[in-house]
Amino acid sequence: MYRKIWAGIVSGIALFSIATFAQDRPTVTAVQNSIYVGADGRYEANPDxxxxxxxxxxxxxxxxxxxxxxxxxxxxxxxxxxxxxxxxxxxxxxxxxxxxxxxxxxxxxxxxxxxxxxxxxxxxxxxxxxxxxxxxxxxxxxxxxxxxxxxLQDTEAAKTKAAEDAFRRAKNEAAAVAETAGRQLGELSYASIDTTDIMPIRMMQASPMMAQARMGAPMAAPTADFTPQTIQVTAHVNAMFALR
Known part of the structure; x- marks a missing residue:
């Protein structure tokens, strides 16, 4: 997982700037006494x-x-x-x-x-x-x-969890940068969220042996006693916080 941070701290002394993301992200102009961060989050959901x-x-x-x-x-x-x-x-x-x-x-x-x-x-x-x-x-x-x-057909809850994780990471990173600069993190002034599609279907079991079935041999459930693989949902959050 990659994370990159833009930081714009203007207090008459310093202005910090880091290169833009490789992927397209919203363009936000640095605001005085603010910090702009981007972070990825994820949530692993059980298939339904x-x-x-x-x-x-x-x-x-x-x-x-x-x-x-x-x-x-x-x-x-x-x-x-x-x-x-x-x-x-x-x-x-x-x-x-x-x-x-x-x-x-x-x-x-x-x-x-x-x-x-x-x-x-x-x-x-x-x-x-x-x-x-x-x-x-x-x-x-x-x-x-x-x-x-x-x-996973019901994706809304998983997307919400992924967005929450991304925002938590973004806020923590912003707070760390603010503390390093001797400032305190203020209220949220801007945020954007981008959730990805569900990852491709995970194949769990190939076809049963039809010849064995026709011969009358008992066939166990192909996934008996196993836990299906979880499905990962990811989200990206861009957020701007005020600095005190």
């Missing part, structure tokens, strides 16, 4: 949502059989959600795309079938259901590229 993602990949020798198979798979997903007490609205399904499949060994690249694909995203707020849902989806014979990750 598990995101299960996978693709449907249904194949057939003709488009209609492949499309019908993909449609049945979508209905199967709907039933899995209902069985586990999950609102169907918590799931997102992408559009169905159709692609031909070729016999690459044939010099003429003959079309031998078609594949209908779609993406599924399911948001789970009850982490105890992650294992059962992953197993149920993995047991579908058209499931591809399943993954489980944890995200």
């Amino acid at each position: 949502t598990a995101l299960v993602q996978f693709n449907i990949g249904a194949q057939g020798d003709q488009i209609k059989p492949a499309y019908d198979r993909a449609t049945r798979a979508a209905e199967q997903v709907r039933q899995i959600l209902k069985t586990n007490g999950i609102d169907v609205k918590d799931a997102e399904i992408g559009f169905f795309s159709v692609a031909p499949m070729y016999d690459w060994k044939n010099p003429k690249q003959k079309v031998v079938g078609y594949k209908v694909s779609s993406s599924i995203k399911v948001k789970l707020r009850d982490f105890s259901k992650v294992g059962a849902m992953a197993e149920a989806f993995g047991d579908m014979d058209v499931t591809e590229n399943q993954s489980i990750s944890y995200i």
Whole structure:
């Protein structure tokens, strides 16, 4: 974490100035008997949502059989959600795309079938259901590229905490500079806050072993007994204080 301080202390004797930030920050003109500081803060929040993602990949020798198979798979997903007490609205399904499949060994690249694909995203707020849902989806014979990750959807509280940490650091640094100069820190006269987006989703677990699921072997929850990684939110505060 980097911190840089602009200080403008004008008492008829000294004026302190430090180089500007590498990133764009508000331009504030030095004010007599004031100090301008910038500091970064952060807050690590626990994820509040598990995101299960996978693709449907249904194949057939003709488009209609492949499309019908993909449609049945979508209905199967709907039933899995209902069985586990999950609102169907918590799931997102992408559009169905159709692609031909070729016999690459044939010099003429003959079309031998078609594949209908779609993406599924399911948001789970009850982490105890992650294992059962992953197993149920993995047991579908058209499931591809399943993954489980944890995200933070309610970001406002985390952003507030990060901003509080940044302001505390800025005030402490301003107070240290003021004390060094033989002055006292006065009231806040200006402040700006810039909070960053949440860090990218942390991938927690690759797809379950579908072959093992089909053989009837029990599958433990992929994150059982583990604590999901925290998600870091950062903020930058620029503040100007009066000097006494």
